[in-house]
Amino acid sequence: MKATANAGSNIAFVKYWGVGKGRSNRRVPLNPSVSMTLDVARTTTTVAFLPGLKEDVCTINNGPAPPDALERVRRVLDRVRRIAGLKAFARTVSVNHFPTSAGIASSASGFAALALAAARAAGLTGNLKGLVPLTILGSGSACRSLYGGYVLWSPPAGGQASSRVRQLEDEDHWQLVDLVAILSREQKTVPSEQGHLLARTSPLLEGRLASLGRILTKVKKAVRERNLQALGEWLEADALCMHAVMMTSQPALLYWEPATLAVIKAVRDLRERRGLPCYFTIDAGPNVHVITLPEQANAVARALKKVAGVQEVLRCPTGRGAYLQEEALF
Numbered sequence: 080m081k082a083t084a085n086a087g088s089n090i091a092f093v094k095y096w097g098v099g100k101g102r103s104n105r106r107v108p109l110n111p112s113v114s115m116t117l118d119v120a121r122t123t124t125t126v127a128f129l130p131g132l133k134e135d136v137c138t139i140n141n142g143p144a145p146p147d148a149l150e151r152v153r154r155v156l157d158r159v160r161r162i163a164g165l166k167a168f169a170r171t172v173s174v175n176h177f178p179t180s181a182g183i184a185s186s187a188s189g190f191a192a193l194a195l196a197a198a199r200a201a202g203l204t205g206n207l208k209g210l211v212p213l214t215i216l217g218s219g220s221a222c223r224s225l226y227g228g229y230v231l232w233s234p235p236a237g238g239q240a241s242s243r244v245r246q247l248e249d250e251d252h253w254q255l256v257d258l259v260a261i262l263s264r265e266q267k268t269v270p271s272e273q274g275h276l277l278a279r280t281s282p283l284l285e286g287r288l289a290s291l292g293r294i295l296t297k298v299k300k301a302v303r304e305r306n307l308q309a310l311g312e313w314l315e316a317d318a319l320c321m322h323a324v325m326m327t328s329q330p331a332l333l334y335w336e337p338a339t340l341a342v343i344k345a346v347r348d349l350r351e352r353r354g355l356p357c358y359f360t361i362d363a364g365p366n367v368h369v370i371t372l373p374e375q376a377n378a379v380a381r382a383l384k385k386v387a388g389v390q391e392v393l394r395c396p397t398g399r400g401a402y403l404q405e406e407a408l409f
């Protein structure tokens with residue numbers, strides 16, 4: 080009744096922002112998203128259902144899980160118990176192989192690893208597709224981390240109860256690098272789970288949703304054709320569009336710091352003056368993800384480190400999906 084899984088974080092090229100209610104009142108994403116799964120930024124999680132436990136216990140990076148994380152972990156475990164017909168509580172130990180306090184989201188890798196480990200520890204044997212609803216209980220973007228390479232997550236089509244996730248291309252199709260310019264180690268002021276609920280208050284949301292079909296087609300084509308210039312143009316456009324929605328929500332969400340803008344300008348400068356192919360995208364926080372090619376990653380990272388306010392640059396190549404491992408954490 081014990082299993083250990085490993086999963087990587089992911090960076091979205093077309094962002095998921097906003098949730099609605101689907102059939103059966105489950106929360107579903109308002110729009111499709113496309114991401115690249117990351118190596119280096121990975122999580123290992125061991126889960127064991129133990130009849131002697133009085134409640135679910137969870138440690139993250141050798142400390143007790145914070146209350147909000149524990150609540151989300153319990154949601155996933157409760158669902159697994161229901162499906163497997165189990166009563167026992169679980170011990171969960173999770174370790175992030177990247178600085179959690181570095182301000183890059185560990186929830187995607189964390190909940191992908193948790194869903195796989197918990198399902199197998201409970202004796203469930205289905206494929207990755209069956210884990211999608213479990214991951215979403217913890218964090219929406221986690222469902223994309225189940226698969227490696229380039230992944231599409233779509234809202235339920237008419238009549239379907241749950242959303243769909245599929246791999247567009249695997250990690251061997253195209254190796255890119257995500258250089259994460261870390262500007263802040265602070266926790267997010269407004270967690271994305273709350274932010275998603277505010278999306279509908281923005282007058283710009285409709286415009287974003289209306290234009291997404293075109294962007295999605297362009298991004299999928301650019302990934303298929305390994306065309307970084309085309310991909311970069313659209314991933315930057317979508318990141319700015321999502322932040323425009325955030326900034327015009329009520330209350331307004333402003334995740335950027337002055338250094339965020341400084342990195343954006345540095346990226347443009349590297350492209351225009353030095354001919355280095357690199358493009359920025361930003362999640363629900365101040366840090367900037369810079370997508371580039373492996374051959375240019377050292378030069379781009381060196382330049383990013385010189386931008387005032389950049390504390391560290393984390394180099395994450397395209398990674399594989401979630402997998403089980405023999406070695407357990409306890």
Ligand code: PMV
Nearest residue numbers: 091094095219220271362363
């Ligand atoms: O999965 P969540 O609830 O942490 O939301 C992720 C939201 C963004 O990172 C901003 C966009 C995305 O698609 O990853």
